[in-house]
Amino acid sequence: MEIKEKIKNLINANDVCLFMKGTPDAPQCGFSMAVSNALKHLKVNFNGINVLEDENLRQGIKEFSDWPTIPQLYIKSEFIGGCDIVKEMFEKGDLKTLLEEKKLI
Amino acid sequence: MALPIEEIKKLITSSIPDASIEIKDLMGDNNHYSAIIKSKMFNGLSRIDQHKLVYKSLKGRMGNELHALSIVTEEK
Numbered sequence: 001m002e003i004k005e006k007i008k009n010l011i012n013a014n015d016v017c018l019f020m021k022g023t024p025d026a027p028q029c030g031f032s033m034a035v036s037n038a039l040k041h042l043k044v045n046f047n048g049i050n051v052l053e054d055e056n057l058r059q060g061i062k063e064f065s066d067w068p069t070i071p072q073l074y075i076k077s078e079f080i081g082g083c084d085i086v087k088e089m090f091e092k093g094d095l096k097t098l099l100e101e102k103k104l105i
Numbered sequence: 106m107a108l109p110i111e112e113i114k115k116l117i118t119s120s121i122p123d124a125s126i127e128i129k130d131l132m133g134d135n136n137h138y139s140a141i142i143k144s145k146m147f148n149g150l151s152r153i154d155q156h157k158l159v160y161k162s163l164k165g166r167m168g169n170e171l172h173a174l175s176i177v178t179e180e181k
Contacts, residue, residue, distance in 0.1 A: 031173075067153075068160050068168035084175050085152045 003060035015104055016046035017074040019061045024048040031083035032071045038090040039073075044105045076102055107135035108171050113163070120162035121146050123181065137173040145181045152178065 001009075011017045016039065022028030024036045024046070039046045051058040051070055062068055065079045073080045075098065080086060089095040099105045110128045118124055124144045131137040140159075147155040155178035160167045167174065 031175075062168065066157065068165075070168075079153065081153055082156070084177065085156065088152070088177070 003056050004064060006057070007060060007064050010047075010049060011074040011077045014047040014074075015076055015102070016044055016099075018046055018048045018071055019051050019057075019074075020048050020071040021050070021052050023050050028052060029070075031069075035071045035073060035083055035086045038086060038095065041090075042096055042099060042105055044099050075099070075104070108166060109135060110138070113138065113140070113171070113174070116164065116166070117142065117159060117162045121158060125181070131173075138171075139175045139177075141177045141179065143179045143181050147178050148180045 018024075018032075018035060018039065020027060020029075020032035020036060022032055024040065027033035027036055036048060049057070051061060058070070061070065061072055065072055067079070067082060069082050071083055071086075073082075073086050080098075081089070086095065089098070096105070110130060113128060114126050117126055121142070121144045123146065124142050126143075127141045129139045131139055142159060146158060150158070156176055159176055159178065163171060163174075
């Protein structure tokens with residue numbers, strides 16, 4: 001399967017999908033950990049996908065979103081942002097509002 | 106690998122000429138930065154598109170030799 005298709009399937013199949021380095025329980029990078037912790041704090045179910053296990057995915061996700069860094073958060077198939085944007089949304093309460101609006105928490 | 110602050114500023118202003126840029130070297134190691142960037146070019150854009158403008162100005166360095174640059178963008 002082409003990597004783009006694989007990514008599409010992943011973000012369509014998971015309401016909250018986080019492409020990250022490592023896993024939610026064992027993040028391998030501080031930025032991935034920050035986003036994963038924000039989601040845990042809001043008690044939302046999410047699927048953390050470890051891009052370190054798949055080099056194609058690691059490169060593919062950057063091209064998919066035209067975004068050069070990881071982590072990348074998708075909610076209801078929509079790209080929300082990387083660590084800086086998610087952190088800012090979390091601190092302002094916007095992330096919680098968004099998840100509530102989408103009826104995910 | 107590291108990129109000095111002046112080099113980062115130069116790259117950003119080459120694509121975003123009116124940018125006011127404040128960069129902090131978080132660890133004093135030329136490798137972990139945090140930047141606040143203000144520009145009229147951000148006006149009316151989504152956060153994602155604002156950050157993309159900054160990433161594009163760094164011409165492929167972001168995610169490579171520039172691992173740790175956290176960005177806050179503001180409209181002018």
